[in-house]
Amino acid sequence: MLGALAIRSQRPFAAAATVGRAMRFSQRRLYTSKGGQVLEATEANFEKDVLESPVPTVVDFYADWCGPCKMLGPIIEKAVKKDGRVNLAKVNVDENLTLASDYKITSLPTVVGFRNGEPVAAFVGMRPPAAVEEFIQSIATDTEK
16 A cells, blocks of 8 residues: 555656646647637647648747747747637747757747648737737738738
8 A cells, every 4th residue: 555655656657748748638629620729730740730720820930949939939829819810830949959040040939820721921020919919910811911
């Protein structure tokens, strides 16, 4: 009995981590079916979740060490959830160097809007919430900016 408790206490978060992975996996199916979703994109899922998505997608290229990225991230997430017609894919450039290179990301944060698998608009750097909402709306509609 005591041995079982010792084993359990060595990995108290293992079950929670497994549940978290399962929830993220099950939620991933929602990303391409409707707007307003936020996902972490990688080189492995970028084509499916962004380029092949029937929903326009805003891609936030960021890095954990980037101060403006940390400020812009919550603004973009809030705008995407509020609008509900586009998805947000967050790409950590430190972990996805090929994607950053493919899209010629040289400054952070860089935000690119994709519609029908093609980049249609972009901006670099911090923006106020109103400008981010306007950008999201332009990606959600057929007008290009």
